[in-house]
Amino acid sequence: VILALAAAGHAAPSGAPAASDDDARAAYLAAVERWSAGDDAVVDAWADWIVDELARLHDRVSTLSAGAPPAVLHDAVRLHVLAAHAASQRGRLGPWRSHLDLAQALLERTGASPAGEQSLDVVGLRRDVALAEGYALLMRWQPSFALAAFKRALAARPDDGDALLAAGMAEELRVTVPALALDRYVSAPELINRGAVDDLIPTCNVQRMDYENSLRAAESFFKHAAAADPALAAEARLRLGRVLDVAGRRERAEREWSQTLEGSARGDVACLARLFLGRAAERRRDWRQAAEHYRAALLEAPGAQSAHVALAAALDQLGDRAGAREHAGAALETSHAAAGAVDPWLRYHYEPQRGLSAALARLARSAP
């Protein structure tokens, strides 16, 4: 980027060799080619270089890029998007966040592709960069910052199903996450399961309103996501049910989960709907029905540790000690039988990872 900007006359790094526009382009393309060929050294060099040097120059790049030719900015965006994708593939969270930050800053300063240039979908890139950044923040359980990123994605494409679902997840997490940071007796997911959201909601009226607003906003985002993208409807309904449950609207919540199952939901989503319905049955002290839901959950996700544990506990309550032991034992075995498999309950909390991967893949495709 420095070379490219220098070539365009916008930067003159001290000690750098004089570079023409062609030199910068050639260097960039050579690097991309080596990266495409799987040259890990290039990826590492890029990541280290970007983090150690370029990220520190973020402000400078932003300043210098003002007024730079679109072609240079587009190339810079491509560079950062590709580098972000490469770094993410190698599990380097810091570097690719820096790349996305830089891409975001540059995208805000660039317009449509100039005539004769390879088309760059600026709107799509803005959306995907924002989504990727938001997912990354969500995975670090920083929902407030993630929400801001998702709102940027929605500003680029207001009816985008992924962005709507992600924004709902951020609002959902704003309510459920805080207790995770504290030395509390119970975890936030547990509080939510028990419907004991009062334990999470602060007594201060302003903060309480903040929580209630988040629940309402999450509800709205999930409803819109379900309407915007049929492929996301099952998961949106599942999460809508949880938000309603947290808000104390338990009958509505159960209806949403039941409707999730009446649709085409299978696998993890169906397993989770069964788990939530089982928990609801437990609250009514209907252990038999709870056990039925948990058995059905295991049919959807046979290796699900959470479903085995849930079923064991339900069988315990029914006096079936042998059954409880069998399923407690199975819960301990699932990580051997399906090493690499992810429990649906865990996936519920870490869903952003899939969104992140998808967004990064789209970014890589859109920045050839």
Add this chain to the structure above:
Amino acid sequence: VTPPAGLRWAGALVAAALTFAAPRAGRAQAGAPTPAPSVPVPVFAAQAESVEVDVRVTRDGQPVLDLSAAEFDVRDNGRRQPVEIVRAGGSPVHALLVLDRSESMAGDKLVQIKAAARAFLTRLGDGDRATLIAFDYRLGLVAGPAATREAALAARDSLRAEGGTALHDAVYAALTLADPRPGRPIVLVFSDGFDRLSWLPAEQVLAAARAAHAAVYAVQALDPLPLHLKLREASTRFGTSGMLGRPTRGRLGSQRVAPLFEDLARETGGRVWQATVDPDLERAFLEVLADARSRYVLRYEPDDTTPGWHKLEVRVTRGRTSVRTRRGYTRAGTAPSVK
């Protein structure tokens, strides 16, 4: 099973954990379960009429092991029960070690926990058995159930730290698998004590503890980071101090014992230790073993076999002694409430 594409990048919170292989290796080394010795099968199942209770009696901190049955005053739901002494110390032990290998235990803590576990396991006798359960957000049977000391020691080496914390689910599994036939079961939990990703709420774990045979001991790993700094860090991370919620009494200042550990120990007659550094940790583990070995096992036929909660009171008529035992037990057939 191939991890989904989205979970491959190793820097992520969960993806790193997907490379998990330790329990598999450990399990292979653990070998087949050893046949259980013929110890009477107690206790709290509805079909069993007799009840066996672990009791530890001390005077000035030292165990008292020369009591006669007549010196015990055991009351089940307030009614005195004639008891016999099944054993006075020295019972074979079935130790279920529940070890936290979540990300927060990485580095020195994991090294120390492995050393402490080794010290514990090497002091098991030939007749003792061990079950090793390791957990992050997943549960894994590292050795056992009821493996020999050697198998458990070999499997211990495979532990490594990663992922979140499903403490409740892990303790529940241990309690459910606390088979008394290989020896008096004790569950030894090592963790910072705070759950992150379990499915089960704490109430269900406590309910299982009340119905289980095992005494629960907990060694709580203390975090050197002062709590007020953790709170400040959390506030920064979430971008709003308002999200921290109302403060819990006594949270600031010294690190308190995790309430779940307190409750489990109280309900089952176990104990809680807090430890930060290697010598503390190893000492705590060995004290657990010494504690478990210096217990009486009392047996009685209750005249009230009603399903549900039975309050248990144990006193010793000999003076100046302290008695520790479980608060009661649940006879199968009832369902403790879950809020």
